Amino acid sequence: MIKFGTSGWRAVMGEEFTFQNVRLVVQATANYLKKKFPGTRIAVVVNYDTRFLSERFAFEAAKVLSHNKIHVFLTDRDAPSQAQAYQVIKRKAQGGINFTASFNPPEYNGLKFNTETGAPALPEVTDKIEEEIRFLQKEYSFCPFYPKNEFIEKIDLQADYLAFIQKKVDFDLIRKSKIKIAVDMLYGTSREYLDEILEENEIPVEGLHAYIDPYFGGISPSCSEENLGELKKFVKAKKCHLGIATDGDGDRFGVVDEKGRFVIQNLILSLLLDYVVTKKNWRGGVARSVATTHLVDRIARKYNLPLYKTPVGFKFLSELFLQKKIIFGGEESACIAIKDHLPEKDGIFAGLLVAEMIAA
Incomplete structure (x- = not known):
């Protein structure tokens, strides 16, 4: 039974996560989009992580x-989930499909759908996609050997995302503080993103696991203390002031202090909230x-800030973000809005905001 969870459909490759089931879910998503946007040129950004x-x-x-005559913006390399979300918004696409199982073990893969807002799909959307899946399962067997290349366009996600981040972080403050940062990409999509933006801003950086x-490395690519053992030693060995890690698809973070x-x-969520309120003078919902x-x-x-409590799942924080009800949102699984x-x-x-906070 193909089911969407808190962050998409995830399953073990070769068991439930097969090419035929991927075709089935993508076709179901295409059916959903064609019903939601009738008579409209539909575009979808397709991204993927570093998994097998x-x-x-x-x-x-x-x-x-x-083959559904949907225009595809296909990323030219693996990229962080948030870089895809930025492209959905920038290109005014009707959705985004991302192949990632985030921090799950290596044998898993996953498919995550983002709506035209760039946000993860809410249950009301994924329920409709699941309805399409159940209908198609009765007879679907489509296997296109060749793509219709006129509908596929390769795009770079890195340049736009890094330019966007450049305006969101006070890199001058970080550079003037002369802190040295260690970054652990955990073999994921943040390589040549997190390390590169620090290097471009002339901030001393030491990299770890910046390859596919x-x-x-025999672990799950999650930013847990157990998985960041090498980073803890690396920070001390390289005499860094801070260690930053990101998970397999770059959307979660981990932090190690100067003592490893x-x-x-x-x-970290609590410290960041206090930072944006006291140092940036932000006011609004949390x-x-x-x-x-x-x-x-x-x-x-x-x-004296309004407080909202949501079910588990970042998509519920995203909904409040899109409604402009909050200035800050957090989940214990290392997610912030x-x-x-x-x-x-x-x-x-x-991670960069943590560096800015330390520099301040």
Whole structure:
């Protein structure tokens, strides 16, 4: 049974996550889009992470969409989820399909759908896609050998995203503080994103695991303390002031202090909230998932800020973000929503904001 969870459909490759099931889900998504946007030129941004076969799955999705006469903006390399969300918004696409299982073990892959807002699809959307899946499962067997190339356009996601981030972080402040930063890409999509923007801004940086390994070094690509053991040692060995990690698709973060100690994400969320309120003088609503620290509540009360509590799933924070009800939202799984940013998780931006906070 193909089901969308808190962040898309994820399953073990070769079992439920197969090429035929990918074609099925992509066709169901195409059917949903054609019903939602009748008589409209439909465009979809297709992205993928560094997992085994992710690039092949993305190309298969592009083929299916092209046979539906849907214009496909296909990324020219693996890219962070938030870079795809930016392109959905910039190109006014009707959606985005991303092949990633985020921080799941290497044997998993996944398909995540973002709506025309750039935000992760809410259950009301994925429920409709699941209805299409159930209908198609009765007889669907389409297997296009060739794509319709007139509907497929390769695009670069890196340049636009880094230019966007450049305006969101005070790199001058970080550079003047003379802090040295270690970055652990965990074999994921943040390589040549997180390290590159620091280098371009002349901030001393030391990189770790900035290459593709579909086995993720034998671990799950999540920013847990257990998985950041090498970063903890690396920070101390290189005499860095801060260690920043991002997960497999770059949308979650982990932080290590100058003594090589892991700092739990709940504490980082609370510190960042206090930072944007006290140093940036932001005022507005604050949101957290029900599983996130109540320290967020205490900070909101201290500064008399409206507080919202959501079910688990970043998509619910995104909904409040799009409604302009919040300036800050956080989930204990290392996700933040920030005013004037993107309606998608962004581990790169979160890590850089931590660096800015330390520099301040």
